[in-house]
Structures are given as C-alpha cells and as structure tokens.
Amino acid sequence: MIxxxxxxxxxxxxxxxxxxxxxxxxxxAQPLKIATQASMRFSLANLxxxxxxxxxxxxxxxxxxxxxxCSDMAxxxxxxxxxxxxxxxxxxxxxxxxDLILLAITAGVMLSVPPNFSSERTLAVAFSACAALIxxxxxxxxxxxxxxxxxxxxxxxxxxxxxAMVGIFTIRIFIALLSPEESPIFIAMHTQxxxxxxxxxxxxxxxxxxxxxxxxxxxxxxKIRMLAERxxxxxxxxxxxxxxxxxxxxxxxxxxxxxxxxxLLDLDHFKEINDQYxxxxxxxxxxxxxxxxxxxxxxxxxxxxxxxxxxxxILPATDAPAARAVAEKLHQVxxxxxxxxxxxxxxxxxxxxxxxxxQGCQPDKLLIQADxxxxxxxxxxxxxxxxxx
Numbered sequence: 001m002i003x004x005x006x007x008x009x010x011x012x013x014x015x016x017x018x019x020x021x022x023x024x025x026x027x028x029a030q031p032l033k034i035a036t037q038a039s040m041r042f043s044l045a046n047l048x049x050x051x052x053x054x055x056x057x058x059x060x061x062x063x064x065x066x067x068x069x070c071s072d073m074a075x076x077x078x079x080x081x082x083x084x085x086x087x088x089x090x091x092x093x094x095x096x097x098x099d100l101i102l103l104a105i106t107a108g109v110m111l112s113v114p115p116n117f118s119s120e121r122t123l124a125v126a127f128s129a130c131a132a133l134i135x136x137x138x139x140x141x142x143x144x145x146x147x148x149x150x151x152x153x154x155x156x157x158x159x160x161x162x163x164a165m166v167g168i169f170t171i172r173i174f175i176a177l178l179s180p181e182e183s184p185i186f187i188a189m190h191t192q193x194x195x196x197x198x199x200x201x202x203x204x205x206x207x208x209x210x211x212x213x214x215x216x217x218x219x220x221x222x223k224i225r226m227l228a229e230r231x232x233x234x235x236x237x238x239x240x241x242x243x244x245x246x247x248x249x250x251x252x253x254x255x256x257x258x259x260x261x262x263x264l265l266d267l268d269h270f271k272e273i274n275d276q277y278x279x280x281x282x283x284x285x286x287x288x289x290x291x292x293x294x295x296x297x298x299x300x301x302x303x304x305x306x307x308x309x310x311x312x313x314i315l316p317a318t319d320a321p322a323a324r325a326v327a328e329k330l331h332q333v334x335x336x337x338x339x340x341x342x343x344x345x346x347x348x349x350x351x352x353x354x355x356x357x358x359q360g361c362q363p364d365k366l367l368i369q370a371d372x373x374x375x376x377x378x379x380x381x382x383x384x385x386x387x388x389x
Contacts, residue, residue: 010198011057014205015050021209022046028216035216041085042212048078061117068115069107072127076103079134085212086138089219090145095137106130121176128176132169135162142215149222158214161207168200231305233283234290242304242312246363249316253357261323261356263313264370265293265330268349268382270309281341282309285348288339296329312367320356320387327354327385335383351377355388 025043029036052075059067080099087094109126113119139162147155229241237245249260267289274282286309293303293311302314313330315323331352338347353373355366369388377386 004192004195006195007192007198008057010195010202011053014198014202015053017202017205017209018046018050018053021205022050024209025212035089035219038085038089038216041081041088042209045078045081045085046209048074048081052076052078059117063114063116065115068119068123069110072110072123073103073107076106076127076130076134079131079138082208082212083134083138083141086141086145086215089215090141092141092145099134102130102133124176125173128169128172132166132173135165135169138162139166142211146215146218149218158211158218161204161211165204165208168197168204234286234305236290236294236311237302237304239304239306242302242306242314243363245302246314246367249314250357250363252316258317259319259357261315261318261320261326261354262366262370263315263323263327263330263352263354264306264367264374265311265313265350265352266374266378267309268351268378273346277341277344277346281339281346284339284341285309285346288337289334289348289350292333292337293330296333297326301326312370318356320354323354323356324385324387327352331383331385349383351375351382352385353377353388354385 022043025039025046028034029039029043052071052073055067055071055074058064059071080103083095083099086092106126106129110123113122115123139159142162143155143159146158229238229244230236231238246262252258253260267285270282270285273285286305289311290303290305293313297303297313298315300316302316304312304314306312313326315326318326331350334348334350338345340346351374353370353376355370355373357366366388373386373388377384380386
C-alpha cells in the first residue's frame, strides 16, 4: 500500500498520541493508584487501538487476516475497553457478555468475506456499525454517571466527543453503502482524500482521552466529597452533610410552608456494650442500628450519625403525627432485632425524641428541642419515644 506522505504523518501522530495516552493511564494506575482498575483499562484501550492502527497501516493487495480482520478487532476491542473502564470508574453494572456478543457477531460478518481490498466496503460497514453501537452505549454510560455527579449541563458537554464518534462511524456506514465514489475519504487511511478525516481522528483521540481524564477527576472529586460528608464507620451522612440538608429543607419550609420533622435517637446502655463485650461489639451494634433504621425510612429521608451512639433522622414534608409514626417504626425495628456477638445475643434499644418545625423556629433550635425530648425519654426510663414540648 502506497501512503500519501501527509496521511502517513498523521497516522504516525495518532500512534504517538495513543501510545502516550497508554503510558499516561498506566502511570495513573501504577504507581499513582488513581482509579486503578479503570485507569488500567483505559491504558489497555489505547494500546489495542495503537496495535490496530499499526496492523491497518500494513495492508497490501494480498489477502491477510492479520492486517484486515485482526486490526479491526483490535481497535474494536480497544473501544470496548473504554466502556469497561468507564463502568469500573463509575461503579456501573458489567456489560461483558453483551459487549463480547456484539464483537463476536461483527467478527462473524467480517470472516464471511475475503480479507482484502475487494471486501473493503463490507468490512468498513461491519466495523463502523459495531463501533457506532459501542460509542452509543459508552455515551449513555458516561451521560448517566456524570449527570448523577455533576448535573445535566456538564454531562452533555462531557459526552459530546463521544457523540461525535457515533456520528462519524454512522456517516462511514452510509458513505460505504450509498456513495462508493466517496468511500476513500471515510474508509481508506492512506489516501490524500482521507487527510481531513485523519485530522478529525487526531482531534477526537485527544479529546476522548481528555474526557476520560475528566471523568476520572470528576469521580475522584465526588469520592472526596462523599468521604468528607460520610461517617467512616456506618457510611451514613455526618454532621456536616446533615446541616447542609437541614438548611435546604428549612428554606423550602420558609418558601412553601412545607413542614418537616426530625428524630434524634440514642442507643440505650451503649457504654455497657462497649465495656462488657468490647468496642468491636459496639461497632456492630452501630452498624446494625444504621442498617435497620435505613430499612424503614423513605428514600428522601436523611439518616445521619450525629455523634457517638446518636442518630439523627430528618424527615422532609412530614408533620408531627407522621413523625410519630416514623419514630414508632424506628423504635420497633430495633426492638425486634438483636445482634449476635461471639454466640451471645445482645438486645439493642433506643430512646427517641422528635420535633416538628413551626413558625419562628430555626433549625438549630428545633434540634435542641429534639435533643431535650430524647433526654426526657431517657430520664423516664429509656426505650421510649417523647415529643418535643
């Protein structure tokens, strides 16, 4: 195959970009250990794309499964690895089976025709269809994950390079099927006509890796934010996050007059559990209580570890009778369950105090009233519920 000099230079530049990206992602995975599994998959994705481009550049008039079939399979598998890296990064469900089935179907179509220039259009259609589907699914995965962490506007901006890849592979399909005379522009890589598209590939190679780095940074920032707002033992919201949530629903109360309530719980005789059975037993009691409380709350309720053996539940759009009903559920679910520690059954009880917002009351004052109600429950004999005065 005779290459146009500028086309060959651009191909070498793309190879340089993919190899540099592979090394960079490898360094991010090891020794930096940033999103190790995802970064390693992104590194391998660039390596497979690099391998496919190198094999593709060796095509000649002779038939060769290595330079035709294997080169396309290597690039497609590199695209799949991009998707697997994204799934690992954002903790999305696996798609190995469906992705490999798609790759196997594409391989079957490619193997049904001779691996040479006479089948170039058929091979291009099969390759482009598979690539377009992979990037469509990759776009969806990225959009859903980024939207969850940063919002709709940022998510749309971040996935635009992936949308562009879907577009160019879709165009390749229609060009190969409907305009054979223009196919060298979008299918062949060695001709002068392909130079504009090669420049586009250079741009997208850079941009897609930048998007993946942006995804990694987005996930890292999200994880740091989560760690800053979560209790390390139970995984519940901590005081910092609780105050933020409480201020938000208080603003809704001021604006729309939608009441909210809070419940403060304290595990009874918790110090005795620690003293008698050890702090590991106490940690198990806290973890069990957190799990049980979470099982009876609504999705929009906030459960926080307020400190020590205290838990705070914030109930949006909840008046006093509804708050009482929730408090009774929390009280009951704890009484009905116990923990087993080294063969010993330990019963857990709690004293609960609840309060509902009213005109002229501020969140801090409401929290103090819930706390006073909880201590009244303790002073009256523990294992009971009291309403704030």
